[in-house]
Structures are given as structure tokens and as C-alpha cells.
Amino acid sequence: MDEADQELNMKVSCILERETGERRLRYHELRVRRSENSAWIEYHLLFQSGVTLDAAHKTATKIEGILSSPPDVHSYINGYLEPRETHAMDHRITR
């Protein structure tokens, strides 16, 4: 059975705080679940307008690589790329 893991959640939060802070990004909607040998990590990355999809994807891939580096579990990571300026409106549309 999977469960919320406070230690893993703290670890992921610290990494996201550091990596987004260094890049002047924001994140939200962090969800972390863990089973015996796997971890599921989901979050939204908020990019400023004008950032190309290519640049955003490269940044997201770097952050994903850092998040998946702990070797003790297999991580499934979903980082959603969102525009900072319109994401609140986008969430209202999709929820």
C-alpha cells in the first residue's frame, strides 16, 4: 500500500525550494507518495512568460534528474510546466 512519506516529502520540498529558487521559478501542488520500492512525485513548475518550451523542458529535465538521484527507491516523477501569469486561470478551467 502506498502512503505519504514525511521524510521523502521534506527531502523533495528542500530540493524543489533550492532548484526553483536558484532559477527564479516557483512550484506548487507537490504530491509525494511512496510504496515499498517506489516513489511518485508530482508538482507544477511555474515559468515566466517568454520562456520557450524548449528552455522550460530543459530546466524541468534537470530538476527531474536531481529529484531522481537518490538511489534507494525508483522514482516516477511528473513535473507539469505552467505559465506563471495564467496558471490560476488555467486551473479554474481544468478543475
Ligand SMILES: [Zn+2]
Ligand atoms: Zn499549477
